[in-house]
Amino acid sequence: xxxxxxxxxxxxxxxxxxxxxxxxxxxxxxxxxxxxxxxxxxxxxxxxxxxxxxxxxxxxxxxxxxxxxxxxxxxxxxxxxxxxxxxxxxxxxxxxxxxxxxxxxxxxxxxxxxxxxxxxxxxxxxxxxxxxxxxxxxxxxxxxxxxxxxxxxx
Numbered sequence: 001x002x003x004x005x006x007x008x009x010x011x012x013x014x015x016x017x018x019x020x021x022x023x024x025x026x027x028x029x030x031x032x033x034x035x036x037x038x039x040x041x042x043x044x045x046x047x048x049x050x051x052x053x054x055x056x057x058x059x060x061x062x063x064x065x066x067x068x069x070x071x072x073x074x075x076x077x078x079x080x081x082x083x084x085x086x087x088x089x090x091x092x093x094x095x096x097x098x099x100x101x102x103x104x105x106x107x108x109x110x111x112x113x114x115x116x117x118x119x120x121x122x123x124x125x126x127x128x129x130x131x132x133x134x135x136x137x138x139x140x141x142x143x144x145x146x147x148x149x150x151x152x153x154x
Contacts, residue, residue: 044135063120069112
């Protein structure tokens with residue numbers, strides 16, 4: 001509930017539809033860039049998280065390989081996490097607990113993603129972060145944002 005209360009209005013605040021775009025989106029002076037990005041990241045943080053999720057979901061739909069990867073590993077994680085906590089698995093002389101299997105599946109998941117899909121993943125992360133930083137850098141700090149630029153400038 002707290003998360004949803006922090007979403008800013010998409011049309012009037014985030015995208016500034018209906019406002020003078022020159023007043024809201026402008027190129028800051030070099031000394032204003034970091035404070036502006038910091039203030040906007042704090043103020044629009046939930047909107048940026050939604051944008052990142054949309055980027056991720058869109059890329060999963062666009063790249064069928066990622067969709068297959070997500071489906072396979074989601075099934076494996078579901079199968080493992082629904083097992084009881086006291087589960088033990090005997091393989092030869094080794095006794096594996098659920099915690100061991102979680103670490104093994106997490107390692108396998110990270111290895112498969114980094115070996116086979118690293119270019120797609122890093123391109124998606126780069127594009128989404130570029131969008132967030134461009135918006136945060138070019139959007140003027142809203143009047144009702146906490147820690148406005150005037151406080152940092154004095």
